[in-house]
Amino acid sequence: MKNFKLPKIKAGKIDFKYLLNYFLVILLTSFVLVCILIALPLTETVSSNVTYDLKTKSEMYWAKEYLLEIDNSDAREKNKQIDGIKSVLYRRLSKLGVEKVDMANYSENEKEYILIHVQSSLTQMFVDELIRSPFLLEVVTKNPDIDFEDPENPYAIYLAENYLPTGFTRESFRNIYITKLKNASNEYSYFALYKTWPWDSEWNDFMNLYKGQEVGVSIDGFVTPIQVPATEPILFALPVSTLEREEAELISILYNSGIVPFTYSLVDQQEVPIENVEADYIKLIQGIIIAVVVIYAYLLLIDKTEKKTLIVSALTTIITISIWIAYLKIAVIPVDIFLLAIEVIVMVAILRITTENTESRIIVTVLLALIASLVAILGTGYAKIFASNLFVLLILGNIAEQIARFYTFKVRKLLRL
Numbered sequence: 001m002k003n004f005k006l007p008k009i010k011a012g013k014i015d016f017k018y019l020l021n022y023f024l025v026i027l028l029t030s031f032v033l034v035c036i037l038i039a040l041p042l043t044e045t046v047s048s049n050v051t052y053d054l055k056t057k058s059e060m061y062w063a064k065e066y067l068l069e070i071d072n073s074d075a076r077e078k079n080k081q082i083d084g085i086k087s088v089l090y091r092r093l094s095k096l097g098v099e100k101v102d103m104a105n106y107s108e109n110e111k112e113y114i115l116i117h118v119q120s121s122l123t124q125m126f127v128d129e130l131i132r133s134p135f136l137l138e139v140v141t142k143n144p145d146i147d148f149e150d151p152e153n154p155y156a157i158y159l160a161e162n163y164l165p166t167g168f169t170r171e172s173f174r175n176i177y178i179t180k181l182k183n184a185s186n187e188y189s190y191f192a193l194y195k196t197w198p199w200d201s202e203w204n205d206f207m208n209l210y211k212g213q214e215v216g217v218s219i220d221g222f223v224t225p226i227q228v229p230a231t232e233p234i235l236f237a238l239p240v241s242t243l244e245r246e247e248a249e250l251i252s253i254l255y256n257s258g259i260v261p262f263t264y265s266l267v268d269q270q271e272v273p274i275e276n277v278e279a280d281y282i283k284l285i286q287g288i289i290i291a292v293v294v295i296y297a298y299l300l301l302i303d304k305t306e307k308k309t310l311i312v313s314a315l316t317t318i319i320t321i322s323i324w325i326a327y328l329k330i331a332v333i334p335v336d337i338f339l340l341a342i343e344v345i346v347m348v349a350i351l352r353i354t355t356e357n358t359e360s361r362i363i364v365t366v367l368l369a370l371i372a373s374l375v376a377i378l379g380t381g382y383a384k385i386f387a388s389n390l391f392v393l394l395i396l397g398n399i400a401e402q403i404a405r406f407y408t409f410k411v412r413k414l415l416r417l
Contacts, residue, residue, distance in 0.1 A: 054281055085262065134263045135219060157216075190248045192255065324396060372390045
């Protein structure tokens with residue numbers, strides 16, 4: 001038997017650039033295939049060690065009705081006050097990310113009511129707090145006629161009726177910022193920093209007058225005492241009674257979502273049936289695959305688009321949708337299936353336009369991104385969620401297009417097509 005000898009390869013004959021391109025193509029192919037496999041339904045059952053099933057909101061939704069009674073003493077201003085209260089509540093719930101909110105007001109027995117219908121997948125306790133609390137704020141000083149040291153009345157220090165008003169309300173401050181600062185125990189905890197307008201000298205005079213003394217901040221009749229610093233600079237920082245970031249963000253929403261023009265009280269709340277619109281995830285993916293195949297097969301048959309452009313467009317669509325769904329699965333982000341379907345349909349249309357019209361791609365993308373960002377900031381409910389996701393998808397789509405163009409170019413070069 002003859003001995004087999006490997007041929008000698010000279011280093012100078014190896015085309016490192018060709019090998020690098022070859023490995024890049026393999027890596028990109030593997031990456032895209034992995035994303036496709038993760039994005040497909042039921043692939044999470046392949047391995048018991050890794051779970052990346054799509055988490056839907058269908059089991060997370062709850063619905064509730066809240067009835068607010070407005071403590072209105074001025075009948076001439078009631079419509080303005082009702083609109084003001086509704087506007088603030090809308091803003092609060094929108095900042096939190098509540099999916100669906102409906103409000104209606106009516107009169108009964110010479111009293112004004114606001115009926116609020118909420119459907120959301122967020123923490124119910126947070127939504128309850130945003131609706132329940134008018135969050136009327138006022139800085140107060142101690143009433144000299146009240147004995148705050150009386151052992152028989154330990155709660156006197158927390159009752160607003162035992163304090164004198166100062167005229168400083170939420171309107172006196174341009175912003176109230178929630179942040180972490182060191183407390184008396186030299187540990188970090190949340191505080192509310194009260195920031196005034198630069199031209200407001202009355203607040204500075206008030207701070208200097210009560211320097212080193214104890215004042216209070218009344219919120220809905222409950223007073224939190226605070227010691228005014230005796231040294232410069234005087235920082236008015238009210239302790240926030242939470243250590244959790246989510247609760248601190250909730251308090252920030254209450255502080256900075258507008259001022260309720262008049263107080264109100266929650267008189268009733270009850271759970272109501274959920275109006276859930278959900279689609280089957282498996283059927284959705286099947287529909288997306290069939291739709292994409294049919295669209296590009298039709299475009300290929302009519303032969304009105306260059307095959308090179310058609311391949312780039314199809315590959316861009318596949319990469320964008322696959323990465324997006326794979327990301328939602330791996331990050332375990334709850335999604336509305338019907339909203340995901342709309343996002344996918346819209347992105348298929350957008351990517352088809354931008355990949356074929358390269359001259360106007362930047363203009364179209366920037367314009368759509370601008371509209372999406374405005375809706376994400378100013379919109380509410382599902383419109384806000386859709387716009388936020390669309391903004392991310394537009395960025396992802398542009399990156400996917402560059403990957404698709406690079407990939408097709410390298411493949412054609414390697415195969416010498």
